[in-house]
Amino acid sequence: MSPISNSAPPPASSAWKTPSAPGAPRRPPGKPTFFTLLRVFYRSLFLQAGWNPEGMQNLGFCFAIGPALNAIYLDESPRRRAIERHLEFFNCHPYLAAAILGAAIHQEQAVARGELAPEAPSQLKRALGPPFAALGDGFFWLALRPACALVAALTVPALGLGSILVFLGLYNSVHLSARALLFVSGLRRGPGVIEVVARAQVPTGTGLLKAAAAVMAGALAGHAVLAAALPWRPLHAALVGAGIIVATLLLPRARPLIVLYLALVLGLAVGGGFF
Amino acid sequence: MALAAGVLGGLASIERKGAFQMMFSRPLVLAPLMGLLLGDLTGGLFLGVPLELLFLGGVSLGGAMPENETLLCAALASAVLPAGMATATGADPALCALALVLLAPLALLGRWLERRGEASAVSLVARARVAAAMGDPDPARVQLRGLLFPFFTTGAICALAVFSSPLLAASRLHCHGRALVGLIGSWHAAQALSVAAAVRAIRDPRAVWLAGVAALAVFAAAALIRGIG
Numbered sequence: 001m002s003p004i005s006n007s008a009p010p011p012a013s014s015a016w017k018t019p020s021a022p023g024a025p026r027r028p029p030g031k032p033t034f035f036t037l038l039r040v041f042y043r044s045l046f047l048q049a050g051w052n053p054e055g056m057q058n059l060g061f062c063f064a065i066g067p068a069l070n071a072i073y074l075d076e077s078p079r080r081r082a083i084e085r086h087l088e089f090f091n092c093h094p095y096l097a098a099a100i101l102g103a104a105i106h107q108e109q110a111v112a113r114g115e116l117a118p119e120a121p122s123q124l125k126r127a128l129g130p131p132f133a134a135l136g137d138g139f140f141w142l143a144l145r146p147a148c149a150l151v152a153a154l155t156v157p158a159l160g161l162g163s164i165l166v167f168l169g170l171y172n173s174v175h176l177s178a179r180a181l182l183f184v185s186g187l188r189r190g191p192g193v194i195e196v197v198a199r200a201q202v203p204t205g206t207g208l209l210k211a212a213a214a215v216m217a218g219a220l221a222g223h224a225v226l227a228a229a230l231p232w233r234p235l236h237a238a239l240v241g242a243g244i245i246v247a248t249l250l251l252p253r254a255r256p257l258i259v260l261y262l263a264l265v266l267g268l269a270v271g272g273g274f275f
Numbered sequence: 276m277a278l279a280a281g282v283l284g285g286l287a288s289i290e291r292k293g294a295f296q297m298m299f300s301r302p303l304v305l306a307p308l309m310g311l312l313l314g315d316l317t318g319g320l321f322l323g324v325p326l327e328l329l330f331l332g333g334v335s336l337g338g339a340m341p342e343n344e345t346l347l348c349a350a351l352a353s354a355v356l357p358a359g360m361a362t363a364t365g366a367d368p369a370l371c372a373l374a375l376v377l378l379a380p381l382a383l384l385g386r387w388l389e390r391r392g393e394a395s396a397v398s399l400v401a402r403a404r405v406a407a408a409m410g411d412p413d414p415a416r417v418q419l420r421g422l423l424f425p426f427f428t429t430g431a432i433c434a435l436a437v438f439s440s441p442l443l444a445a446s447r448l449h450c451h452g453r454a455l456v457g458l459i460g461s462w463h464a465a466q467a468l469s470v471a472a473a474v475r476a477i478r479d480p481r482a483v484w485l486a487g488v489a490a491l492a493v494f495a496a497a498a499l500i501r502g503i504g
Contacts (some may be wrong), residue, residue: 001499017341018419023503028396028469032292032455045294045295045296046293046294046295046418046419047293048292048293048296049292049294049419049421049422050293050399050400050415050417050418050419050420050421051292051293051393051396052393052396052397052399052421053393053394054397054400056401058452059396059399059400059401059403059416059417059421060293062403062414062415062418063413063415063416063418063419063441064343066412066413066415067413069430070412071314076410077468079338079412080407080408083407083412083415084404084407084408087400087403087404087407087415089416090428092466094293094296104445109413126415133287137334137336140439140479141334141335142334142338142478143477145298145301145331145476146331146332146473146476149301149303149327149328149331149356149473150331150473151472152303152327152464153303153324153327153328156320156324160317160320161307161316161320164303164307164320165301167298167301167303167304168297168298168299171297171298172297172298175297176297181460192305195318209481210477210478210481211479211485213477213482214474214477214479214481214483214485214486214489215485215486215488215489216489217470217473217476217477217482217489218485218486218487218488218489218490218492218493219489219490219492219493220328220470220473220475221280221470221474221486221489221490221492222489222491222493222494223493223496224467224470225494226493226494226497227294228463229377230396236463239463239468240463240467242318243464243467243468243471244467244468244470244471244474245471246471247467247468247470247471247472248471248474248475248483248486249504251471251472251475252475256329256330256333256342256378256472257380257382258344258384259336260329260375260379260465261376261379263461263464263465263467264372264375264376264464264465264469265461266455266464267372267374267457267460267461267462267463267464267465268372268458268460268461269457269459270460271373271456271458271460271461271462271463271464272453272454272456272457272458273453273456273457274453274457
């Protein structure tokens with residue numbers, strides 16, 4: 001059985017349900033109110049503010065879950081232990097971490113009721129952090145952001161400054177709704193949030209977005225060559241086209257700033273007729 | 276003007292590091308915002324689009340940290356836009372190319388500063404642990420101090436960029452003849468590179484081929500339209 005399962009029976013040696021054991025509540029656990037959860041969600045937007053090489057997002061996670069822990073644990077001792085639990089190492093994609101945050105609150109409530117071992121939320125974080133990080137990096141950083149930026153870049157000639165709103169609107173409509181949905185799903189379903197993420201078909205969406213972004217980047221390249229050719233400057237168009245092809249071939253093999261300086265120097269030399 | 280640019284640059288660096296992360300710190304948005312603040316909105320957009328494409332593939336994956344496009348963009352806009360207004364040329368290709376040649380290493384400096392900021396945040400973890408042990412109900416709020424370092428460093432660099440803009444304007448005014456045309460060529464080369472960088476930003480084996488087909492389709496469509504016309 002999965003170590004993060006809600007229904008997993010605790011090990012015989014575990015101290016769960018033992019009134020004097022660590023994590024056992026002396027007062028009945030509280031329930032986070034809607035406003036407390038809203039505060040947690042707002043704080044989750046600062047997940048990476050204290051990113052550090054030792055615990056990575058540990059400070060951010062503890063900062064975000066703090067109001068919920070204060071609402072759940074009314075006694076100081078179990079609350080302090082819960083806070084210390086969430087100061088341990090954590091790393092994930094900042095957006096998908098919302099799912100883990102919601103699920104961790106779900107589990108902390110179960111821990112406070114004595115239904116779950118105190119280690120369960122930590123196990124959940126360790127189990128979900130890396131796969132969710134990979135999914136989030138692939139979808140948001142490598143597919144959605146380039147696709148939205150390319151839509152905006154393509155619409156600049158038609159929309160001008162409006163293209164910035166296109167970029168922000170497209171990106172954040174997906175970003176913010178995904179964060180909110182994942183947070184609520186985690187709160188409601190605990191570790192079952194995995195099924196929600198699995199049903200979202202993120203890898204398929206990532207592939208489609210990347211293909212669309214590649215097509216848009218190609219259209220942008222075609223537009224750049226045509227723009228250089230107008231009114232009737234075939235040599236300019238050939239130079240820009242050749243520049244794009246050579247840079248596309250060079251970029252994976254060289255550092256971007258070196259290629260940038262190379263391009264600037266070549267442009268200066270060719271443009272100024274220095275050779 | 277320097278104060279305003281510093282505050283906006285600082286806020287953008289905070290947004291990039293760990294507050295909201297709604298992409299306000301991307302060059303496409305930040306450069307026009309700087310333009311709005313410094314009085315040349317169109318110049319900001321002119322600068323922002325190629326910079327965005329140039330750094331589209333910069334992603335922090337694993338231990339790799341990309342160049343800091345936010346610092347470069349904020350400083351570039353802070354220097355170029357006032358210089359453009361001073362020379363009455365606006366943010367033209369020659370001025371943008373000249374500034375890019377001079378300021379591009381700021382992207383590397385930004386990455387170095389970012390690493391320093393992250394390393395110093397380790398001490399915040401120790402503080403939070405001590406506060407938690409002493410019964411503080413919200414010990415991790417110290418993490419917000421991690422935003423101060425990028426705010427002040429980026430802000431200071433942007434303010435310096437505004438102060439250095441008269442030098443940039445003077446350099447631009449001294450460019451004539453072949454040097455001027457050469458700088459315009461440099462900017463076009465940088466734009467061509469930015470399009471190539473956008474293709475490479477899509478880390479997919481099909482990306483280059485799909486982009487090639489799309490470019491050919493654009494040429495075909497243009498030829499067709501020209502033929503019909």
